[in-house]
Ligand code: HEM
């Protein structure tokens with residue numbers, strides 16, 4: 001290949017200069033007061049988890065690679081369409097800074113998944129593994145082709161502030177169309193299942209000081225009255241502007257919301273190019289939220305007796321006093337203390353594991369590994385066969401081979417060329433749409449359906465250990481009974497999330513929109529051609545008629561200058577529903593279905609595969625296919641009765657059934 005600039009390959013000191021010019025990972029000690037401290041709204045988000053040294057080194061080298069790309073870009077090659085680099089990337093591939101995947105020796109016959117997801121894909125053992133990059137369905141849309149935020153299609157001026165977009169949408173219920181109330185709809189329990197899958201497969205982290213775990217970066221002045229000037233703020237700062245007349249924040253005179261760019265890393269093909277964000281957990285649906293991504297976490301969680309994992313006296317989750325809100329729980333994922341509903345989902349799997357493991361073997365190691373394998377299989381089974389048909393619609397889910405009956409239909413097979421990574425468009429775009437359906441209040445009901453407690457979302461996390469330890473079944477009844485919220489992002493999430501003592505919190509909607517822009521997620525219209533399989537030209541507002549109702553289009557026109565500007569999530573929230581009963585439209589369901597295809601066909605250890613190194617036997621597989629969420633809940637709680645389909649609100653078509661009428665899972669088939 002002709003590499004016209006090869007002789008100009010960057011020396012290591014030049015690369016360091018560029019890295020310094022970006023200045024993203026080191027700060028002077030005197031800048032320390034720029035960090036968020038306890039008591040700030042959103043402290044929980046900005047105070048980051050520990051990152052092990054080798055990953056820090058990766059992050060730093062990735063910045064150098066990006067700096068090199070930037071230098072090439074400025075001096076030589078990109079056009080405005082970001083096209084020109086592609087033919088030359090091979091000239092720059094081995095900048096000797098990428099991690100070495102050849103150093104990973106994978107045993108193709110290994111019976112169990114590795115910690116953190118390495119060696120699942122034998123062609124590229126890092127694909128989908130902890131700390132690899134989020135992948136993409138489309139080329140990123142950065143204004144400078146590399147890392148800066150997208151701008152309007154019309155005059156290349158900044159897009160409207162996410163807060164202003166949120167304020168307009170809030171007045172219009174976020175454009176969300178109401179489902180027919182006469183049928184069962186997704187319940188709160190089902191919404192939090194989405195969050196569980198999210199946390200299993202994705203976790204971006206903010207840029208932080210190099211090799212330093214502590215408070216996160218602050219981009220606004222104290223009390224959030226203004227953004228810090230660029231000279232004194234951290235280069236990773238991208239604060240969100242709040243209008244002075246904001247209906248909520250004006251009472252605090254707050255004009256700035258903290259926002260820090262995500263940590264970037266090497267692209268999965270290790271080539272020069274635009275910024276790629278790091279995913280700090282394994283992207284596989286392998287229950288890393290329960291078992292952890294690394295050996296140290298796993299060791300901390302195992303009891304070393306009959307394969308069981310440790311738990312607290314109430315058999316909810318292990319507790320620790322060493323946390324920001326004391327006491328709190330711990331398990332495989334650090335985010336579990338966000339709400340009792342999320343913690344409870346973790347607890348359900350912990351209980352299931354502890355029920356299964358001792359029945360498999362008396363040998364601790366065998367019981368643990370086999371218990372983990374079966375628990376993970378049962379999780380995949382309920383997500384693909386019960387949860388997805390509700391989210392995507394039964395027909396779509398079957399059509400895409402996501403939901404299937406292995407004894408009757410062709411369920412497809414593992415494909416090593418399917419990239420299992422989590423895509424930016426899914427995690428930082430479409431899948432956050434369920435945030436809009438989280439209710440503002442959570443209710444707890446006793447066995448006699450009596451209301452026992454009703455709590456605003458923003459008041460729950462500080463006392464969640466009390467709530468969950470004492471009210472396990474009451475909380476479960478609440479989330480199973482109550483429907484999701486159809487009014488759009490609730491004020492609890494838009495104003496009071498992780499609030500400070502004054503009651504001022506952060507705005508999840510603004511963060512979601514800003515995050516997608518920070519990650520280069522392209523706007524809504526770019527997905528139309530791919531998702532509809534027909535070339536679509538979206539140049540004028542009427543071109544969007546097939547995708548939005550006239551009322552929704554009118555709102556969008558008040559927000560954006562061009563139909564080519566619409567943030568992906570805003571489009572997904574407002575687009576026409578596929579059927580009156582689904583909560584997604586064409587583009588949203590297309591992006592989500594594509595991701596679940598990757599989670600299934602890109603996972604060498606997916607439970608249905610019969611040709612892997614260690615498949616389930618036919619009788620075992622048949623028993624797994626008989627597992628349901630209702631059976632799961634009856635096995636690990638004392639609620640006594642459940643909605644037949646536990647992800648849907650009870651109704652005439654989804655009656656509440658007694659646990660005694662549900663056949664038990666035959667664990668004997670799995671004994672070793
Ligand atoms: C009370 C409920 C919830 C709260 C308070 C919450 C809060 C958050 C926060 C603070 C973030 C990080 C935002 C950022 O800095 O970019 C986040 C990320 C995310 N949330 Fe939620 N969330 C909730 C429920 C859900 C649910 C039900 C879903 C269902 C799909 C969901 C999906 C996601 C996704 C996909 C991400 C991105 C994860 C990643 O980093 O890979 N969340 N959420």
Ligand SMILES: [Ca+2]
Nearest residue numbers: 200282284288
């Ligand atoms: Ca995982």
